[in-house]
Amino acid sequence: MNATTGTRRHRGTSVFSLCLGVSVVAFGLPALAQDINTGRNLAATCASCHGTQGRPRGTVMPPLAGMKSGVMLELLADYRSGRQPGTVMPQIVKGYSEAQLRAIAAYFEAQARP
Numbered sequence: 001m002n003a004t005t006g007t008r009r010h011r012g013t014s015v016f017s018l019c020l021g022v023s024v025v026a027f028g029l030p031a032l033a034q035d036i037n038t039g040r041n042l043a044a045t046c047a048s049c050h051g052t053q054g055r056p057r058g059t060v061m062p063p064l065a066g067m068k069s070g071v072m073l074e075l076l077a078d079y080r081s082g083r084q085p086g087t088v089m090p091q092i093v094k095g096y097s098e099a100q101l102r103a104i105a106a107y108f109e110a111q112a113r114p
Helices: 015-050 069-081 089-093 098-110
Strands: none
Touching: 015 098, 069 089, 069 098
């Protein structure tokens, strides 16, 4: 108790800290889950060639699962610019924004390597 004001002081906690903590839990985790789901949903378009979760069934297409996101983003930028030739990848990559490509790359990086 504060002798001057007659109010109680809580050690190490405050209303601000409590509100901040509640905000992070209430708003931060759903946003994180949304980002993960966004990457997964966008990456689903890659499954027909690169397999579910980036693990192709054959050896024709390279696996995307476990690929470092920076490496994937460089490859995608090369397809987009024409530095890397391809049949469908140059057209596909042009249909995504930079934020969407980052979400896709993060999703594949989080997948276990085949």
